[in-house]
Amino acid sequence: MPAHRAPLLRPRPRSEDEAPHHKDVSRRKFLGYIIAAPTLVVAAEIGRQSLFDAGSAFGAPNASAAAIPSPPQPAELYEFVDSYRDACRPTNGLLKVVVERDGTVSFALPRSDNGQGIMTSFAMIIAEEMGIEPEQVNVTLADARPELVFNQLTGGSSATYSIYSPVRVAAAIAKGALLDAAAAQLGQDKRTLQTAGLTVVDTAGRALPFGELAEKAASPVTKAVEVVLKEKNDFTILGKSRGKDDARAMVTGKKQFTMDIQVPDALHTVICRAPDLNGFPNGTPANIDEVRGMPGVEAVEMIGNGIAVGARTTGQAFDAVNALQVDWAPGTLAGKSDADVVSELRAAELPLAVPSVVGTTLEQSFVHHARNGSALETNCAIVDFKDGKAEVWAPAKSPIAGQKIVAQKLGIPMNAVTFHVVPGGGSFGRRLFNDHVQEASEAAKAFGRPVKLMWDRANDCRQGRVKPLCTTRIRAVVTKDAVASFELRYTGTNMEVDEGFAEMITSQAIKAPGGNLGISEAFWNISVTTPYNFGVNTAVMNEVESGFNTGSTRNVYGPDTCTAREVMVDRIADQLGKDPYEFRAEFIKNARLKKVLDRAAEEADWGKSMEPGTAQGIAVHQEYKAAMACVVELDCRPETVNRKVRSGRTGPRVTKVTFVVDPGLLLNPLGYEAQMMGGINDGIGWALTGGLHLKDGHFVEASWDNFFYTRQWNTPPEMNIVVVDDSDFPDPGGAGEAGVPATMAAVVCAWRKATGKEPEYTPLLHEEPFPEGFTEYPTSPPIPESPTDGLEYTYG
Amino acid sequence: MPTHTFTLNGEQVSVDVEDDVRLLWVIRDVLGVTGPKYGCGINVCKACTSHYNGKAFNPCSVPVSAIGPEDEITTIEGLADGDTLHPMQQAWIEHDVAQCGYCQPGQIMAAVAKVNQVKAEGRELDDDAFSEIRNICRCGTYQRIREAAKAGAENM
Numbered sequence: 001m002p003a004h005r006a007p008l009l010r011p012r013p014r015s016e017d018e019a020p021h022h023k024d025v026s027r028r029k030f031l032g033y034i035i036a037a038p039t040l041v042v043a044a045e046i047g048r049q050s051l052f053d054a055g056s057a058f059g060a061p062n063a064s065a066a067a068i069p070s071p072p073q074p075a076e077l078y079e080f081v082d083s084y085r086d087a088c089r090p091t092n093g094l095l096k097v098v099v100e101r102d103g104t105v106s107f108a109l110p111r112s113d114n115g116q117g118i119m120t121s122f123a124m125i126i127a128e129e130m131g132i133e134p135e136q137v138n139v140t141l142a143d144a145r146p147e148l149v150f151n152q153l154t155g156g157s158s159a160t161y162s163i164y165s166p167v168r169v170a171a172a173i174a175k176g177a178l179l180d181a182a183a184a185q186l187g188q189d190k191r192t193l194q195t196a197g198l199t200v201v202d203t204a205g206r207a208l209p210f211g212e213l214a215e216k217a218a219s220p221v222t223k224a225v226e227v228v229l230k231e232k233n234d235f236t237i238l239g240k241s242r243g244k245d246d247a248r249a250m251v252t253g254k255k256q257f258t259m260d261i262q263v264p265d266a267l268h269t270v271i272c273r274a275p276d277l278n279g280f281p282n283g284t285p286a287n288i289d290e291v292r293g294m295p296g297v298e299a300v301e302m303i304g305n306g307i308a309v310g311a312r313t314t315g316q317a318f319d320a321v322n323a324l325q326v327d328w329a330p331g332t333l334a335g336k337s338d339a340d341v342v343s344e345l346r347a348a349e350l351p352l353a354v355p356s357v358v359g360t361t362l363e364q365s366f367v368h369h370a371r372n373g374s375a376l377e378t379n380c381a382i383v384d385f386k387d388g389k390a391e392v393w394a395p396a397k398s399p400i401a402g403q404k405i406v407a408q409k410l411g412i413p414m415n416a417v418t419f420h421v422v423p424g425g426g427s428f429g430r431r432l433f434n435d436h437v438q439e440a441s442e443a444a445k446a447f448g449r450p451v452k453l454m455w456d457r458a459n460d461c462r463q464g465r466v467k468p469l470c471t472t473r474i475r476a477v478v479t480k481d482a483v484a485s486f487e488l489r490y491t492g493t494n495m496e497v498d499e500g501f502a503e504m505i506t507s508q509a510i511k512a513p514g515g516n517l518g519i520s521e522a523f524w525n526i527s528v529t530t531p532y533n534f535g536v537n538t539a540v541m542n543e544v545e546s547g548f549n550t551g552s553t554r555n556v557y558g559p560d561t562c563t564a565r566e567v568m569v570d571r572i573a574d575q576l577g578k579d580p581y582e583f584r585a586e587f588i589k590n591a592r593l594k595k596v597l598d599r600a601a602e603e604a605d606w607g608k609s610m611e612p613g614t615a616q617g618i619a620v621h622q623e624y625k626a627a628m629a630c631v632v633e634l635d636c637r638p639e640t641v642n643r644k645v646r647s648g649r650t651g652p653r654v655t656k657v658t659f660v661v662d663p664g665l666l667l668n669p670l671g672y673e674a675q676m677m678g679g680i681n682d683g684i685g686w687a688l689t690g691g692l693h694l695k696d697g698h699f700v701e702a703s704w705d706n707f708f709y710t711r712q713w714n715t716p717p718e719m720n721i722v723v724v725d726d727s728d729f730p731d732p733g734g735a736g737e738a739g740v741p742a743t744m745a746a747v748v749c750a751w752r753k754a755t756g757k758e759p760e761y762t763p764l765l766h767e768e769p770f771p772e773g774f775t776e777y778p779t780s781p782p783i784p785e786s787p788t789d790g791l792e793y794t795y796g
Numbered sequence: 797m798p799t800h801t802f803t804l805n806g807e808q809v810s811v812d813v814e815d816d817v818r819l820l821w822v823i824r825d826v827l828g829v830t831g832p833k834y835g836c837g838i839n840v841c842k843a844c845t846s847h848y849n850g851k852a853f854n855p856c857s858v859p860v861s862a863i864g865p866e867d868e869i870t871t872i873e874g875l876a877d878g879d880t881l882h883p884m885q886q887a888w889i890e891h892d893v894a895q896c897g898y899c900q901p902g903q904i905m906a907a908v909a910k911v912n913q914v915k916a917e918g919r920e921l922d923d924d925a926f927s928e929i930r931n932i933c934r935c936g937t938y939q940r941i942r943e944a945a946k947a948g949a950e951n952m
């Protein structure tokens with residue numbers, strides 16, 4: 001079989017200080033295929049790497065005289081992102097970089113972009129290997145491709161880590177094939193040719209367009225090709241900041257989200273839902289025919305989760321939903337409130353198990369309240385069903401499972417369903433589920449019309465998936481100069497996972513250390529670590545069936561367990577009479593985390609004099625092959641806490657954030673920093689303001705002035721994000737969730753220091769009265785009526 | 797069914813729709829202009845922020861009957877001057893503000909109005925001014941919104 005090396009590449013001498021535990025992935029040969037096709041189509045197969053090849057992503061141990069070493073925990077060696085990367089290996093050969101007859105390069109990315117910027121970064125990855133410009137690569141989101149099996153899921157910050165290498169391999173082989181074709185045509189040695197723009201040029205400046213070469217480079221039979229990838233030192237695109245490819249479309253209103261897509265004859269469809277969480281209708285509404293005659297209303301039909309209303313405008317569908325007279329059956333949490341659920345969790349908590357040893361025992365317990373998982377774009381999907389075929393548009397992170405659901409609901413084969421993945425308006429875990437795709441399918445069938453289904457905000461908040469209510473407990477035994485044992489227990493309302501995701505984890509969990517666990521427990525084992533040398537170190541979880549609709553919501557177990565851990569670390573430091581930063585520096589297990597901690601302390605001027613009522617807080621976290629450290633300054637003085645914003649939650653204000661992250665290989669600094677910024681603003685919200693109140697079987701919160709996600713008046717005026725660009729770790733770590741945990745933890749640590757109180761729950765303001773002007777919207781009718789006085793609030 | 801006439805992004809439009817339908821749905825669902833986004837329908841998230849005779853407002857909370865033939869409605873689609881972007885749009889691109897982009901049409905329209913407001917009132921575009929902007933960004937792009945708004949203001 002013909003093997004070739006891409007020209008103009010120099011083997012990089014191995015430097016002395018290169019971390020020996022990291023395999024130098026870039027110098028290995030990779031195998032890929034030129035696929036039998038009329039134009040050049042290249043696929044990568046990277047199926048030969050052994051499992052557990054990640055080694056320790058976190059570098060050499062951090063030496064400390066006093067610390068009692070803790071043995072390795074599974075997630076230090078093999079994380080969720082490794083598990084997912086392994087699940088993708090068998091089908092990486094189906095990922096195709098295509099050079100079209102017109103010379104353009106295209107790649108249908110089998111992932112979902114909801115603002116992470118992965119369409120831009122994959123264009124950069126392909127352009128880098130092919131020696132062209134990112135804007136010359138047309139990256140789209142792939143339609144659902146069931147043959148990809150597990151390789152079309154987006155979650156757990158795995159998108160880039162999982163297929164970075166296979167996509168590079170495909171791009172490198174494409175370039176090689178174009179050079180081969182050009183060499184034959186020009187009668188030149190391939191090694192003298194290179195790509196420039198969408199052409200291959202020789203030393204005399206002759207240029208052959210890709211379009212002329214695409215068919216010549218194609219192969220009538222699929223053939224295997226070996227390739228060597230570009231060295232990091234030769235990168236000209238990766239590692240340099242690049243704005244989003246759709247930036248102009250986003251600022252001009254031209255970017256199309258699902259509900260912006262025009263489908264002829266489609267009905268704007270909204271579901272009438274129960275007052276209770278997961279309540280359902282007892283029979284047909286008494287006035288259904290009357291509602292069918294309301295202005296603009298064209299269809300009203302019963303479907304699984306309620307009553308679907310289709311109208312000429314969404315507003316008229318809202319009005320019709322509110323007019324329906326429905327007898328509702330109670331929901332899954334009928335009559336219950338937060339306190340009832342917390343009692344159930346307390347009853348289910350696992351014992352702290354380590355036998356007592358000599359030392360001082362510190363114990364701590366937190367309740368972490370449920371959090372709203374709503375993105376700004378509510379759940380939505382379009383289903384157009386006619387002549388036994390369906391076309392679907394949705395911002396889906398598990399589109400293969402979605403395609404299957406559509407087929408089942410419509411009673412047609414899966415291959416009769418074309419499922420388009422549309423860029424989403426935020427996700428934060430929500431779009432892993434296909435609840436709304438199912439409803440749109442049911443409504444399309446019932447109406448006999450194409451359906452543009454959109455959840456209203458109130459129900460997106462109240463009935464949509466939330467981050468589970470949970471408790472954390474920690475017991476630490478502290479000797480005179482070290483930690484002898486550290487026990488973490490997590491007890492949560494059960495974390496639900498989408499069918500596609502569940503199958504993937506089930507398929508892989510057996511491979512993880514200590515494998516063959518339930519889905520949640522498997523995920524826990526490969527995502528939660530205590531990165532300190534704290535002697536006997538245990539971290540155990542259990543979950544309770546609860547009746548909530550749950551999902552991961554930007555970082556599954558990380559934020560709450562990190563917060564519990566870091567607060568306890570501060571308490572241990574207090575006990576030992578040590579500074580929180582210096583204590584961490586001494587007991588942290590590994591070099592990467594130590595490095596970001598030191599840098600954060602330095603950047604933030606840790607330990608500087610602070611006014612009474614204000615304090616710094618510091619915390620670290622490792623996950624997604626990244627290492628993070630955060631220092632915040634928090635102002636808890638009355639003049640700050642009592643600021644008035646109309647119907648807004650103020651309270652303590654984070655005035656400055658210093659966040660240092662070692663991301664592994666850094667692909668797009670501007671994009672990576674943006675992901676940290678978003679995660680930091682989430683972490684601040686989860687620490688201070690953003691929690692759901694369950695009351696009498698439903699959530700109180702029904703809008704953005706009810707659920708207190710971080711707003712302009714909460715966000716820090718100063719934010720210093722440092723993204724380390726010389727990481728030892730050779731692969732790109734996950735970004736989407738990495739900003740959240742250390743920030744949440746640092747804020748809670750700062751609050752403890754500023755107020756002198758021991759925190760017992762998050763968010764810290766959860767038990768405060770709702771702010772002046774807070775509107776508690778009724779649960780019936782289900783949708784708050786739109787005001788009519790908007791012109792009284794103009795400004796400018 | 798009543799007919800409503802007004803100016804949308806510089807062009808006069810007439811639509812036949814019931815009086816009480818909120819302007820957001822007339823713009824989006826009847827006229828097919830989709831820059832303004834739905835985020836709450838009750839004037840709290842501000843994702844639909846557009847301009848009413850040059851001032852920021854939220855069409856989710858205005859019945860179409862409240863808009864007259866002399867009124868000019870500008871959505872994000874009408875902010876640029878042909879192919880020449882408004883300085884605020886240009887600043888948004890230069891600061892790579894948008895992540896998912898869903899709230900950003902409203903953020904930009906709000907920023908333009910806020911800059912006009914503070915200039916008219918002789919105030920600074922400072923933390924207090926930004927704290928008056930109620931537009932939520934669930935991606936958490938607030939710091940870049942602030943940087944871009946300041947840069948855009950300099951060129952307005």
